[in-house]
Amino acid sequence: MNWFTKQSRFKKPLIAVTLVTAGALALSGCAGGGAGAGADESSAAVAITKVGVAMPTQTSERWIADGDAVKSQLEEAGFTVDLQFANDDIPTQTQQIDSMITSGAQLLIIASIDGTALTSQLQAAADAGIKVIAYDRLIRNSENVDFYVSFDNFKVGVAQGTSLLNGLGLVDATGAKAADAPSGPLNIELFAGSADDNNATFFFDGAMSVLQPYIDDGTLVVKSGQTKFDVVATLRWQQEIAQKRMEDLITSTYGGGSTPLAGVLAPYDGISRGIITALQSAGYGDTIADGLPIVTGQDAEIASVKLINDGVQFSTIFKDTRTLASQAVTATKDFAAGNTPEANNTTDYDNGVKVVPSFLLPVVTITKDNIQSELVDSGYWTAAEVAAGVAS
Numbered sequence: 019m020n021w022f023t024k025q026s027r028f029k030k031p032l033i034a035v036t037l038v039t040a041g042a043l044a045l046s047g048c049a050g051g052g053a054g055a056g057a058d059e060s061s062a063a064v065a066i067t068k069v070g071v072a073m074p075t076q077t078s079e080r081w082i083a084d085g086d087a088v089k090s091q092l093e094e095a096g097f098t099v100d101l102q103f104a105n106d107d108i109p110t111q112t113q114q115i116d117s118m119i120t121s122g123a124q125l126l127i128i129a130s131i132d133g134t135a136l137t138s139q140l141q142a143a144a145d146a147g148i149k150v151i152a153y154d155r156l157i158r159n160s161e162n163v164d165f166y167v168s169f170d171n172f173k174v175g176v177a178q179g180t181s182l183l184n185g186l187g188l189v190d191a192t193g194a195k196a197a198d199a200p201s202g203p204l205n206i207e208l209f210a211g212s213a214d215d216n217n218a219t220f221f222f223d224g225a226m227s228v229l230q231p232y233i234d235d236g237t238l239v240v241k242s243g244q245t246k247f248d249v250v251a252t253l254r255w256q257q258e259i260a261q262k263r264m265e266d267l268i269t270s271t272y273g274g275g276s277t278p279l280a281g282v283l284a285p286y287d288g289i290s291r292g293i294i295t296a297l298q299s300a301g302y303g304d305t306i307a308d309g310l311p312i313v314t315g316q317d318a319e320i321a322s323v324k325l326i327n328d329g330v331q332f333s334t335i336f337k338d339t340r341t342l343a344s345q346a347v348t349a350t351k352d353f354a355a356g357n358t359p360e361a362n363n364t365t366d367y368d369n370g371v372k373v374v375p376s377f378l379l380p381v382v383t384i385t386k387d388n389i390q391s392e393l394v395d396s397g398y399w400t401a402a403e404v405a406a407g408v409a410s
């Protein structure tokens with residue numbers, strides 16, 4: 019069943035929303051609207067009517083969609099919202115959070131740029147009785163993170179690694195060993211995300227959990243020898259940095275494009291597009307059918323969905339920002355009602371000070387075969403947007 023209307027990427031999903039204002043719930047101290055596990059005395063003290071939402075950047079459309087979805091769903095539930103984007107600049111984000119606190123937000127939803135840079139803001143928030151929800155990216159080194167909503171980040175990495183193996187013909191789409199698998203050796207290269215983003219390690223570790231056995235038995239060869247997270251990480255997830263590193267690898271290790279390269283692990287669509295540009299310029303081919311290496315991705319950004327549809331990028335991992343926004347709003351309503359939001363993971367997200375109770379959502383691998391069923395039929399992108407490669 020499709021829960022989302024066409025073009026509803028920026029709107030709330032069609033799930034029932036309790037139309038009781040959060041302030042009324044908090045003031046009355048009654049439980050309601052949440053699947054939470056009992057009253058939380060400390061949160062009942064501050065009535066939550068205004069929510070600050072700090073997003074990292076508008077250069078990636080996913081964060082614009084996240085911001086818009088969180089804002090519209092919160093407003094629908096009766097909250098006032100202060101939404102800010104920080105242009106991937108850490109001082110800008112800390113300043114925005116400072117000002118959300120001083121201007122009276124009673125709860126913060128934060129997708130951090132640098133997960134370790136917000137300790138003093140979060141202390142100020144705690145001192146003022148403000149609850150903090152970490153949004154998609156865990157905030158580290160602070161006890162003042164009350165809840166975390168995200169996707170299953172290790173599984174994202176497993177899906178990326180499995181998809182690379184699938185594109186190389188080593189496994190089928192379900193991850194089972196392919197009957198006609200090539201024996202190799204096949205050259206691959208590895209890219210990871212931004213080292214200051216807690217998610218990047220989960221993605222890389224998840225991917226390596228499925229790739230390492232093939233590297234160990236010689237089927238896959240990382241010809242550059244660059245396999246350590248710190249070496250393959252991409253600061254701020256930047257497309258240009260990834261493109262430059264791929265160009266350098268082609269020069270240093272692949273004879274300028276004359277040595278075969280079968281695939282590249284890419285953890286995010288912007289990085290994927292940088293890698294693809296470098297590969298195409300070096301003459302590896304314009305499409306996979308032409309010999310372009312298999313490149314993975316993440317986020318189902320429209321530019322990459324078009325590339326997948328056109329047979330250029332092999333895959334992406336779809337993380338539905340509408341359901342993530344909805345989960346953040348559910349947690350906000352629980353806190354506003356004086357309840358503890360329901361977590362489905364209380365073991366894996368240790369932020370260096372404590373294990374943060376988390377709600378993790380599932381993800382879907384997208385290839386050319388399921389763009390229609392997963393992205394178009396669910397209203398995330400329209401067929402026209404997929405054809406154009408641009409959000410309308």
Ligand code: GAL
Nearest residue numbers: 078154155215217255286317
């Ligand atoms: C990560 C996020 C990914 C991707 C990346 C770059 O934190 O989990 O989905 O968006 O940032 O923005």
